[in-house]
Amino acid sequence: MSKSARRSPKENESKQLPIYQHKTKLIQAVRESSFLVVTGETGSGKTTQLPQYLHEAGFCKDGKIGITQPRRVAAITVAQRVAQEMQCTLGREVGYQVRFDDCTSSDTMVKYMTDGCLLREILADPGLSQYSVVILDEVHERSLNTDILLGLIKKMFSNPANAPKSRSIPLKVVVMSATLETDKLSAFFSNCAVFAIPGRTFPVTCMFGSAVGPKDVESTGYVKEVVKVALDVHTSEMAGDILVFLTGQSEIERACDLLYEKAECIDYRYDVQDQTVEGLLILPLYGSMPTDQQRQIFQPPPPGIRKCVVATNIAATSLTINGIKYIVDSGFVKQLNHNSRVGMDILEVVPISKSEAQQRAGRAGRTSAGKCFRIYTKEFWEKCMPEYTVPEIQRTSLTAVVLTLKCLGVHDVIRFPYLDCPEERFILEALKQLYQFDAIDRRGKVTQLGELMVEFPLHPGLTRALLKAASLDCQELLLPVAAMLSVENIFIRPGQPEEQKEADEKHRKLAAKTGGMNDFATLLSVFQSCKSSDRPSVWCKENWIHWRALKSAFSVETQLREILLRLQQKRDFPVETFDGNRSELLRRCLCTGYFTNVARRSVGKVFCTMDGHGSMVHIHPSSSLFDQEAELNWVIFHDVLVTSRVYIRTVCPIRYEWVKDLLPKLHEVDVYELSSVAREEVTDEEMIKWETREAAKRQPEVSTEEVMKKLEKRSNETTVSDARARYLQRKQQRQQSKAL
DNA sequence: GAGCACTGC
Structure with missing residues (x-):
């Protein structure tokens, strides 16, 4: 196809982009070496232009150009724009692939996709033989999947002997990032060249405040302060919209309430048409908000009125709002951190990093020069805020990641080339869990079961339960449950007390339908009731269920069903039989994947986990088992939430006999022994030595009951009580500030 | 006796 014949009306526009001047040199740089780092801030045009340049320069002769994005919307919208610029139909030469939406064809030469999709492709084709160029975009965001891809690609090149032989020509790799830590990226890829492209944004003036200092890391006074600053901006600054950064839904609603109170106006929730307060349009924005309400954010405000988005x-990163000129930054974010010592995820409010603060400020300079009002002091910035956000790979449970790596032939998961290494105990914990699920054996080798498990986009425990169900021919029970547990929370709990009462009542009724004693069964019932309903969205509204979440659960269930069917056709599945009732069948399948999440009643309403940490936990009030008088001695649970107490959520009662044979597995393997196995494949000789040592350690006279008694005596983990103490302190301060 | 940020396969 000739260049002149395809001159696009957008071409002149593309030539205006900062990247255009570097076109020849960029193509040259990609030709000359295997790796290239390209840096450039927003507006440089790197995401849309570079793939086109490479396409034009003939890089598609031997394969596709693949570009990864951490988010679905980005992959889709960028592909749309590039297809338009190249004047072709989306899905032909230019396409995209995200979960549930593959818009590519055999003609596709330039393919945008999410990083998770490319990772899945590597599983099927470790040499990425279809690609001539792989471009990893937004690397500075350090998403889990991008980090894994970086390591895998580095490994692919580091040992030529290991390199897949399916390729005829060497792969070209381009890593694109904002101008952060570029030296680190270059060093990671054998000191490759770095290409810097200037961005095209406007200057943002940042100002520090006086309200939050180093002593206020635990306080919540920032909501009031943020409101004050936003009102100041409104009364004293030139025209331009305001964006306020807070940490969560309740805080945002409180801030919006305060904004109205201060301006003596009506409640924004009741009169959507009249949200203006003395020329200020107040709009809350958070992820679980209904989509139509979210859409309002993007509409320009009426003439003469200033928009204030509290988000x-x-x-x-995910949503860009046009016209923002002022930022009010609280300096805090809510972050999910995995704690390997307690095997729990803790959601906590922490100060943002300096790089994140700059990112927030940058949101004011998209269309013109802006201002960023930070409510914290310069001292807070210096003493409390880290340079960079801890990458996801260092604060997340690695069970699924380690299984993926193992399936890709990475035996030594500890010495895998990570850009930033996760703590060794995170990896050991993952190995231990995989061993407990029978996904790997004592040598750390993937079992047949593990090979099946890696195919499912689920947490390995949930996959384990699903596969058990499949072998008992009752997958119909587990598929919906697995889907429901892997989407966002489906139960809506509104802020208004009256609505809250109504929602709780509806949810209680839904639980009662299945006997009111099993939260997993409630999920199954909600799924089925909604699916068989004539008007599912109306059914959801009536029952205070998130329609959006349920819709995605339907898609997930279909996908899981397809994967299972494919595997069943391809491989031999173990077949077992079971006689017992349906409720027992469901619970027994769940036990296979959740025996790491078993708790036993200790004293009164307190339960004690059996996972080796012996944490004291309570059943969450949202559970149908909360306050049940019935004999409840053993339960399994889906997750843990640390707030005023350590709560377990999504719970169901089980019989001790069902997990009796599984529980010893929790203490069978010493993680430090596993670590030596993790490092490399051991020889038979070493293995025999190790097995002998293990056998000596396993004393047959120690019964499960005794192990459990020992566990119950262990005190609660300090980090959990720390998190709890922090929570209580915040709550108290909040109440005090309310009282004032 | 109730406090779930955001992504992704």
Whole structure:
């Protein structure tokens, strides 16, 4: 196809982009070496232009150009724009692939996709033989999947002997990032060249405040302060919209309430048409908000009225709002951190990093020069805020990641080339869990079961339960449950007390339909009731269920069903039989994947986990088992939430006999022994030595009951009580500030 | 006796 014949009306526009001047040199740089780092801030045009340049320069002769994005919307919208610029139909030469939506064809030469999709492709084709160029975009965001891809690609090149032989020509790799830590990226890829492209944004003036200092890391006074600053901006600054960054839904609603109170006006929730307060349009924005309400954010305000969006971090990367000129930054974010010592995820409010603060400020300079009002002091910035956000790979449970790596032939998961290494105990914990699920054996080798498990986009425990169900021919029970547990929370709990009462009542009724004693069964019932309903969205509204979440659960269930069917046709599945009732069948399948999440009643309403940490937990009030008088001695649970107490959520009662044979597995393997196995494949000789040592350690006279008694005596983990103490302190301060 | 940020397969 000739260049002149395809001159696009957008071409002149593309030539205006900062990247255009570097076109020849960029193509040259990609030709000359295997790796290239390209840096450039927003507006440089790197995401849309570079793939086109490479396409034009003939890089598609031997394969596709693949470009990864951390988010679905980005992959789709960028592909749309590039297809338009190249004047072709989306899905032909230019396409995209995200979960549930594959818009590519055999003609596709330039393919945008999410990083998770490319990772899945590597599983099927470790040499990425279809690609001539792989471009990893937004690497500075350090998403889990991008980090894994970086390591895998580095490994692919580091040992030529290991390199897949399916390729005829060497792969070209381009890593694109904002101008952060570029030296680190270059060093990671054998000191490759770095290409810097200037961005095209406007200057943002940042100002520090006086309200939050180093002593206020635990306080919540920032909501009031943020409101004050926003009102100041409104009364004293030139025209331009305001974006306020807070940490969560309740805070945002409180801030919006305060904004109205201060301006003596009506409640924004009741009169959507009249949200203006003395020329200020107040709009909350957070992820779980209904989509039609979210859409309002993007509409320009009426003439003469200033828009003030009060948002979570969703506005930092995922959504871009036009016309923002002022930022009010609280300096905090809500972050999910995995704690390997307790095997729990803890959601906590922490100060943002300096790089994140700059990212937030940058949101004010998209269309013109802006201002960023930070409510914290310069001292807070210096003493409390880290340079960079801890990458996801260092604060997340690695069970699924380690299984993926193992299936890709990475035996030594500890010495895998990570850009930033996760703590060794995170990896050991993952190995231990995989061993407990029978996904790997004692040598750390993937079992047949593990090979099946890696195919499912689920947490390995849930996959384990699903596969058990499949072998008992009752997958119909588990498929919906697995789907429901892997989407966002489906139960709506509104802020208004009256609505809250109504929602709780509806949810209680839904639980009662299945006997009111099993939260997993409730999920199954909600799924089925909604699916068989004539008007599912209306059914959801009536029952205070998130229609959007349920819709995605339907898609997930279909996908899981397809994967299962494919595997059943391809491989031999173990077949077992079971006689017992349906409720027992469901619970027994769940036990196979959740025996790491078993708790036993200790004293009164307190339960004690059996996972080796012996944490004291309570059943969450949202559970149908909360306050049940019935004999409840053993339960399994889906997750843990640390707030005023350590709560377990999505719970169901089980019989001790069902997990009796599984529980010893929790203490069978010493993680430090596993670590030596993790490092490399051991020889038979070493293995025999190790097995002998293990056998000596396993004393047959120690019964499960005794192990459990020992476990119950262990005190609660300090980090959990720390998190709890922090929570209580915040709550108290909040109440005090309310009382004032 | 109730406090779930955001992504992704």
